[in-house]
Amino acid sequence: MSLADLEVVAFDCDDTLWLSESFFVLTQQxxxxxxxxxxxxxxxxxxxxxxxxxxxxxFGYGVKGFTLSMIETAIDASEGSIPxxxxxxxxxxxREMMAHPVQLLPGVLExxxxxxxxxxxxxxxxxxxxxxxxxxxxxxxxxxxxxVHIVSEKDPATYQGIVDGxxxxxxxxxxxxxxxxxxxEPVLAIGGRAVHVPHDVTWALEHADExxxxxxxxxxxxxxxxx
Amino acid sequence: MSLADLEVVAFDCDDTLWLSESFFVLTQQxxxxxxxxxxxxxxxxxxxxxxxxxxxxxFGYGVKGFTLSMIETAIDASEGSIPxxxxxxxxxxxREMMAHPVQLLPGVLExxxxxxxxxxxxxxxxxxxxxxxxxxxxxxxxxxxxxVHIVSEKDPATYQGIVDGxxxxxxxxxxxxxxxxxxxEPVLAIGGRAVHVPHDVTWALEHADExxxxxxxxxxxxxxxxx
Numbered sequence: 001m002s003l004a005d006l007e008v009v010a011f012d013c014d015d016t017l018w019l020s021e022s023f024f025v026l027t028q029q030x031x032x033x034x035x036x037x038x039x040x041x042x043x044x045x046x047x048x049x050x051x052x053x054x055x056x057x058x059f060g061y062g063v064k065g066f067t068l069s070m071i072e073t074a075i076d077a078s079e080g081s082i083p084x085x086x087x088x089x090x091x092x093x094x095r096e097m098m099a100h101p102v103q104l105l106p107g108v109l110e111x112x113x114x115x116x117x118x119x120x121x122x123x124x125x126x127x128x129x130x131x132x133x134x135x136x137x138x139x140x141x142x143x144x145x146x147x148v149h150i151v152s153e154k155d156p157a158t159y160q161g162i163v164d165g166x167x168x169x170x171x172x173x174x175x176x177x178x179x180x181x182x183x184x185e186p187v188l189a190i191g192g193r194a195v196h197v198p199h200d201v202t203w204a205l206e207h208a209d210e211x212x213x214x215x216x217x218x219x220x221x222x223x224x225x226x227x
Numbered sequence: 228m229s230l231a232d233l234e235v236v237a238f239d240c241d242d243t244l245w246l247s248e249s250f251f252v253l254t255q256q257x258x259x260x261x262x263x264x265x266x267x268x269x270x271x272x273x274x275x276x277x278x279x280x281x282x283x284x285x286f287g288y289g290v291k292g293f294t295l296s297m298i299e300t301a302i303d304a305s306e307g308s309i310p311x312x313x314x315x316x317x318x319x320x321x322r323e324m325m326a327h328p329v330q331l332l333p334g335v336l337e338x339x340x341x342x343x344x345x346x347x348x349x350x351x352x353x354x355x356x357x358x359x360x361x362x363x364x365x366x367x368x369x370x371x372x373x374x375v376h377i378v379s380e381k382d383p384a385t386y387q388g389i390v391d392g393x394x395x396x397x398x399x400x401x402x403x404x405x406x407x408x409x410x411x412e413p414v415l416a417i418g419g420r421a422v423h424v425p426h427d428v429t430w431a432l433e434h435a436d437e438x439x440x441x442x443x444x445x446x447x448x449x450x451x452x453x454x
Binding site: 058059060061064065067068071072074075076078080081082083084085087088091094095098099128129130131133150151152 | 285286287288291292294295298299301302303305307308309310311312314315318321322325326355356357358360377378379
């Protein structure tokens with residue numbers, strides 16, 4: 001990877017800079033237990049992901065949409081027999097998810113320290129504006145970045161807009177993230193560069209359809225050797 | 228109002244450029260009917276606004292947070308006896324609210340036409356990123372503005388950030404909107420200017436605590452005579 005003319009290094013946030021999906025997984029475990037009288041774990045998982053997929057177009061990404069999907073799944077799977085009070089519990093989980101402390105992933109600070117004098121650094125995260133802003137603030141990382149872009153979708157047009165706004169040619173822009181579908185594929189599509197740092201748990205809807213030919217790192221700070 | 232050195236005219240969106248609150252009011256009427264077996268209309272309204280007020284800090288503004296507040300209110304008010312299927316209906320209303328067509332308010336196009344060659348025009352709207360982006364796109368107005376800022380809260384710091392980003396002195400920045408709490412008060416607080424265009428229906432949490440000394444217009448296009 002020739003990176004001699006690289007100018008901007010952009011970081012995904014959820015599960016690249018800090019933990020996110022694991023909170024969804026924990027909540028989903030509670031949800032599976034709640035639905036156990038009606039569904040086994042596999043059926044609950046299938047029903048929920050199908051509902052999430054349908055609801056993305058209506059509600060977008062984030063905890064609130066996920067919560068509405070859980071509630072609808074619970075009502076459907078129980079054929080309306082789940083007590084309403086159990087659904088209040090689901091909303092209580094949502095409140096906890098919105099408030100969970102931000103836990104940085106290993107090597108994040110060292111990576112930002114090592115790159116800050118060599119490149120322009122930006123963060124690009126998708127999802128709920130209110131929740132992402134809270135997490136950016138709680139992370140203590142906001143000042144590390146020239147800009148933090150919170151976007152509703154990470155598609156080629158989104159990246160093109162960001163690259164244009166930064167005034168940089170796409171081949172001088174590198175995106176680092178854990179989601180092949182959101183952080184890698186659309187960046188390659190506009191002629192940008194990308195590095196994949198997979199996370200142990202990644203949401204089923206974040207996988208690209210095809211294998212992508214980009215560097216894959218085990219931890220974020222391996223970026224320091226690469227750049 | 229001396230406006231000789233005005234440079235930027237900023238517009239609130241919901242209930243300034245297009246209808247919004249009336250969709251919440253219609254949904255709340257359905258919700259009141261749904262809860263009629265347990266509460267009268269006044270009690271439902273009181274319970275719901277109290278829940279919304281509490282949930283703002285957890286979930287932020289917008290349809291999804293409103294929906295979670297309706298579900299919690301229904302469970303509380305019915306002491307858990309509301310059938311879960313009735314709550315699925317509430318989520319169906321949310322899907323309708325997210326998808327409602329954007330209806331511009333009277334005089335909006337004429338106002339933008341009349342001001343576009345005299346001032347820099349921007350839009351500033353708060354709430355759910357996904358929903359606000361959808362509405363901006365559906366409005367057909369995006370190209371009319373130098374920038375559209377979707378923010379999670381309209382406080383003095385938010386406006387200061389926008390004014391700084393525009394590179395304009397606060398006294399050369401005028402905000403036009405229907406909410407005294409979100410569009411007028413915080414703008415005056417940073418030394419900006421403001422014009423109030425009240426809407427017939429305004430959410431209870433959008434009223435300022437005090438009367439504010441700014442021009443009040445009956446319709447947006449009265450701005451043309453003022454500027």
